Amino acid sequence: MRDRSSELRLAQVLVETTNTLDDDFDPEHYLSRVASHCVELLDASAAGVVFDGAGAPALATGGHPRDLALDLLGAQRSGGPCVESLGTGLPVPPVRLSAAEPAERWPEFTALARRHGIGVTYAVPLRQRETLLGALNIFVPETSRGPYADGELRLAQSIADAAAVGLHNHRAYTEYRTLTTQLQTALTSRVRIEQAKGILAERWHTGVDEAFDTLRRYARRERLVIDMVATEVIKGSLDDAALRGGWSEPS
Structure with missing residues (x-):
């Protein structure tokens, strides 16, 4: 049997995410809401978005504590899922941080994430057609029931796509x-x-x-x-x- 309440909540989130035709629209507040919705819908500890804020990189986060996502995004200076998604414009599928590969791939980020009890991470781009607007990074606790696979990645990408439409629509509205x-x-x-x-x-x-x-x-x-x-x-x-x-x- 389908979980109707989850489907209804997702529909509400997608509608809210694309509703950006507002004169007092604040991109950071808006994307923080998007990140918070991802935490709720994807059973994550935290989520963060790196985006173009008035010509300079900006961050928006969701989760408890809110500083967790900031720390995890900041630790990606030498590499991480969000940075990779920004660089390629492609999703980074779920990675289990307990494996050997991510410690070699993103040593600084992986060490910090594991100290914070993060077991799985993945990232998806915010794209409007050919324009890359940012990237959304999800951080899942070690206690989360697995396996984490394509379904969560597709859901995150759907939310990111809606956010990209929302950002694009607001920019067009402002112009x-x-x-x-x-x-x-x-x-x-x-x-x-x-x-x-x-x-x-x-x-x-x-x-x-x-x-x-x-x-x-x-x-x-x-x-x-x-x-x-x-x-x-x-x-x-x-x-x-x-x-x-x-x-x-x-x-």
Whole structure:
């Protein structure tokens, strides 16, 4: 019989993980939640994510104590599952740290992990198509019932894939919001400039092109943004003599 409660919890985690369209989104807090979900769903002691945080490597961890994952990620300077997954963009299947091979492969990391009672570790990449965003590392206690195999790795990869989608969606959302703001600002500026041109053309009984040339000359002469000059014209705080700066009134 299927464990419906586990399936429901996994579905909830995946939905939460992809829901990142929020203005106050914090990547480190978000990925710490992802790591905590992995600890819960994969019977792990700790989990950690290495990711690109504003152009520099950053860490997010989950588990109890939280410093455990930080220590285990930090011990991978000379090699470890997370570093390997970051380097290759591929999963590192579950490795039993009691075997001889990991002690030769990652001596510093393996020694520290075993002192902390970690028996199995594995890592999966956070990828959005061809873009590698980070890597997720799972640390399983020696007391965990085995064997640890492909099922756990696939589950971890599914969560990592959802996290990669979430990160990608938030970056796209942020870029969209920035572009929208820029376009709105440009449109508002254009409306003010057109309004100022109309005011001057009507006041001076001239064409809007001549009025615009005067606005532009003044802005260049005073080293101002033309939108600022237009705003002053609309407010009536810029007189004709200052605006024309010695130019004769158009006939």
